[in-house]
Amino acid sequence: MSESPTEFSIGDLAREFDLTTRTIRYYEDKLLLKPERRGKQRIYSKADRTRLKLILRGKRLGWNLDEIFEVIQLYNSPDGEKRQLELMVKKIGHSRTTLLDQQEDIKMALQELDEIEERCSVQLQQLITHANTQEV
Amino acid sequence: MSESPTEFSIGDLAREFDLTTRTIRYYEDKLLLKPERRGKQRIYSKADRTRLKLILRGKRLGWNLDEIFEVIQLYNSPDGEKRQLELMVKKIGHSRTTLLDQQEDIKMALQELDEIEERCSVQLQQLITHANTQEV
DNA sequence: CTTGACCTTTACGTTAACGTCAACTTAATC
DNA sequence: GATTAAGTTGACGTTAACGTAAAGGTCAAG
Numbered sequence: 104m105s106e107s108p109t110e111f112s113i114g115d116l117a118r119e120f121d122l123t124t125r126t127i128r129y130y131e132d133k134l135l136l137k138p139e140r141r142g143k144q145r146i147y148s149k150a151d152r153t154r155l156k157l158i159l160r161g162k163r164l165g166w167n168l169d170e171i172f173e174v175i176q177l178y179n180s181p182d183g184e185k186r187q188l189e190l191m192v193k194k195i196g197h198s199r200t201t202l203l204d205q206q207e208d209i210k211m212a213l214q215e216l217d218e219i220e221e222r223c224s225v226q227l228q229q230l231i232t233h234a235n236t237q238e239v
Numbered sequence: 240m241s242e243s244p245t246e247f248s249i250g251d252l253a254r255e256f257d258l259t260t261r262t263i264r265y266y267e268d269k270l271l272l273k274p275e276r277r278g279k280q281r282i283y284s285k286a287d288r289t290r291l292k293l294i295l296r297g298k299r300l301g302w303n304l305d306e307i308f309e310v311i312q313l314y315n316s317p318d319g320e321k322r323q324l325e326l327m328v329k330k331i332g333h334s335r336t337t338l339l340d341q342q343e344d345i346k347m348a349l350q351e352l353d354e355i356e357e358r359c360s361v362q363l364q365q366l367i368t369h370a371n372t373q374e375v
Numbered sequence: 376c377t378t379g380a381c382c383t384t385t386a387c388g389t390t391a392a393c394g395t396c397a398a399c400t401t402a403a404t405c
Numbered sequence: 406g407a408t409t410a411a412g413t414t415g416a417c418g419t420t421a422a423c424g425t426a427a428a429g430g431t432c433a434a435g
Contacts, residue, residue: 112411112412113411113412114410114411114412123393123394124411124412125393125394125395126392126393126394128413128414129392129393133392142400142401143400143401143412143413143414144401144402144411144412144413145412145413160344160347160348162301163301163340163341163344164300164301164341164344164345164348165298165299165300165301165302166301167391167392168391168392169391177352177355178351178355180355180358180359180362181359183362183366185363185366188359188362188363188366189363191355191359192356192359192360192363195352195355195356195359198348198352199349199352202345202348202349202352203349204299205299205300205341205345206342206345206349208296208299208300209300209338209341209342209345211296212296212300212334212338213335213338213339213342215314216313216331216334216335216338219313219314219316219327219331220328220331222316223316223317223324223327223328223331224328226316226319226324227321227324227325227328230319230321230324248381248382249381249382250380250381250382259423259424260381260382261423261424261425262422262423262424264383264384265422265423269422278383278430278431279382279383279384279430279431280381280382280383280431281382281383303421303422304421304422305421376435377434377435378433378434378435379432379433379434379435380431380432380433380434381430381431381432381433382429382430382431382432383428383429383430383431384427384428384429384430385426385427385428386425386426386427387424387425387426387427388423388424388425388426389422389423389424389425390421390422390423390424391420391421391422392419392420392421393418393419393420394417394418394419394420395416395417395418395419396415396416396417396418397414397415397416397417398413398414398415399412399413399414399415400411400412400413400414401410401411401412401413402409402410402411402412403408403409403410403411404407404408404409404410405406405407405408405409
């Protein structure tokens with residue numbers, strides 16, 4: 104069986120996700136990551152790597168680092184205090200609303216792209232047809 | 240029948256979309272809008288207003304203004320030159336890929352939110368149950 | 376005719392998210 | 406054990422997307 108590594112250097116992650124180490128350290132500054140240390144060296148666990156994936160997904164959806172921080176907090180289940188749990192449920196709802204709105208935007212954008220492409224195809228087809236009739 | 244306006248001032252649009260006039264002028268700087276002028280005054284048509292909506296949708300999806308410019312260009316059907324049309328079809332495909340990727344990210348994020356919320360609900364339910372049994 | 380509500384351009388300021396040195400330490404390799 | 410590759414902490418630089426303030430033009434209402 105192929106061994107999958109259990110810990111990573113900052114360079115490992117930078118290579119894997121095509122980031123600079125500067126970027127990964129910046130995310131730590133912003134409290135998005137908290138790797139262990141071996142001396143001064145940063146050691147990233149599988150969980151850290153997963154968090155980084157979450158960060159990058161947030162970026163692809165256009166969220167800023169503060170927003171991403173908020174959402175990542177949701178993944179750390181709270182200590183079981185009622186007030187905390189209720190606040191969490193509220194934040195989850197808010198996050199879901201944002202996502203559903205984005206989903207709607209994407210649906211409409213895709214529809215419009217289809218229409219535009221359709222018109223393009225028709226025009227291209229016409230060009231080809233006319234070219235052929237002229238050749239003959 | 241209620242009349243819907245056919246042209247808009249910069250203040251009209253700012254109010255409607257909750258933007259500053261500075262922002263709208265900035266979009267013009269970046270060639271995302273090209274309103275008519277009455278003297279020095281900017282006059283926005285319905286088409287301009289639609290473009291602004293497209294810009295804001297792009298923003299909600301996390302695109303920068305250059306990317307938004309590219310996509311908006313797709314809405315201006317080209318002059319019918321074959322080379323142009325083909326390039327356009329290619330850009331449409333690229334844009335669609337981006338959107339589909341985002342759609343996938345959102346799907347996964349929503350699934351994870353569901354799981355997190357489920358765990359929260361269970362914990363809250365447990366809290367309530369224990370509170371009740373203690374009260375009796 | 377002046378007041379107030381809008382509009383204009385010009386220009387400098389601000390913040391997030393890094394990039395880019397520099398100066399140094401630690402780890403791996405020949 | 407010297408070299409080289411990778412990691413560390415500052416600290417200053419950069420760019421996009423506006424904010425903000427200055428200085429002024431236009432036009433209807435009182």
